[in-house]
Amino acid sequence: MQIFLFAGRKLKCPFCERLYGYETNLRAHVRQRHQGIRVPCPYCSRTFTRNNTVRRHIAREHKDELEDTKMFEQSNHSDTVPRCQ
């Protein structure tokens, strides 16, 4: 039942450098990371659909950290999020 032949090659995300062995994983990644503007929380690995949502999340979950590091920027184009396989 081997339909897909990857021949040791992996599928590369067209938007970043991630490699995935399965198209479904790649698709999920693209949807999560690159489609619909996701706003990453600077304090944890969660992403949110809106700036408002991430702010509310930070206010609720990261109150303490917020005191410490007030200056975080939205320039999150470097991808440091753990890969979702």
Ligand SMILES: [Zn+2]
């Ligand atoms: Zn990607």
Ligand SMILES: [Zn+2]
């Ligand atoms: Zn968070």
